[in-house]
Amino acid sequence: MDDAWLTGLAASPWLLPSVFALVVADAFLVVLPSETVVVALGAVSATTGAPPFWLLLPVAAVGAAVGDALCYLIGRRVGLDRWRWQRTRRTAAAIERVRVAVHRRTALLVFTARYVPFARIAVNMAAGAGRVPLRRYVPLTAAAGAVWACFNIGIGAVVGGLLLDSPLIATAVSVPVAIVLGLAVDRAMALLDRRRTAREASLPREAADEVAEGPVEGEGVPDVR
Numbered sequence: 060m061d062d063a064w065l066t067g068l069a070a071s072p073w074l075l076p077s078v079f080a081l082v083v084a085d086a087f088l089v090v091l092p093s094e095t096v097v098v099a100l101g102a103v104s105a106t107t108g109a110p111p112f113w114l115l116l117p118v119a120a121v122g123a124a125v126g127d128a129l130c131y132l133i134g135r136r137v138g139l140d141r142w143r144w145q146r147t148r149r150t151a152a153a154i155e156r157v158r159v160a161v162h163r164r165t166a167l168l169v170f171t172a173r174y175v176p177f178a179r180i181a182v183n184m185a186a187g188a189g190r191v192p193l194r195r196y197v198p199l200t201a202a203a204g205a206v207w208a209c210f211n212i213g214i215g216a217v218v219g220g221l222l223l224d225s226p227l228i229a230t231a232v233s234v235p236v237a238i239v240l241g242l243a244v245d246r247a248m249a250l251l252d253r254r255r256t257a258r259e260a261s262l263p264r265e266a267a268d269e270v271a272e273g274p275v276e277g278e279g280v281p282d283v284r
Contacts, residue, residue, distance in 0.1 A: 101215020
């Protein structure tokens with residue numbers, strides 16, 4: 060099987076800028092396969108040496124953080140009650156629960172949502188609309204982007220390391236492996252969140268506030284520090 064075209068694509072100077080743009084855009088357009096591309100390139104890097112890990116990793120991580128931050132800024136600018144349907148009683152109540160949750164569980168939600176496309180948009184926009192302080196949000200989304208990049212590239216690299224002589228096969232195998240592991244991570248995070256919610260519900264209000272990540276800071280008041 061001829062892998063020359065794949066090697067040439069991996070060495071293209073346009074590849075990494077394209078990856079960055081794809082990962083940023085995927086923060087808004089969930090149909091874009093940024094995870095698939097990053098995993099595949101991890102496998103290609105392990106088998107061909109290009110693109111180098113030391114460039115691919117920061118490009119993917121920064122792209123993820125920038126995309127999420129842009130969603131945050133949109134939520135901060137537009138809010139979650141701009142349209143009439145968002146102000147109906149049931150929808151407004153659901154939105155309020157999200158706003159409260161994103162303050163109390165900012166770290167858990169930001170890290171978990173990075174692996175779930177629709178949740179990623181909702182959580183980051185809710186964080187912006189709910190005025191989660193930038194001094195808390197920015198480090199979390201940067202860390203979440205870095206972990207996401209390491210996770211996806213690492214999966215591709217492991218599979219590629221096992222199939223060093225077959226870049227195309229390594230790429231094809233790494234993608235479904237990443238999907239299965241991503242679903243497992245999503246299920247595990249959801250289970251932990253449900254257990255934490257049940258534990259907090261069984262505690263007195265004062266104790267629940269202590270278990271939560273922290274009090275609601277600056278709700279409704281811009282914080283640009």
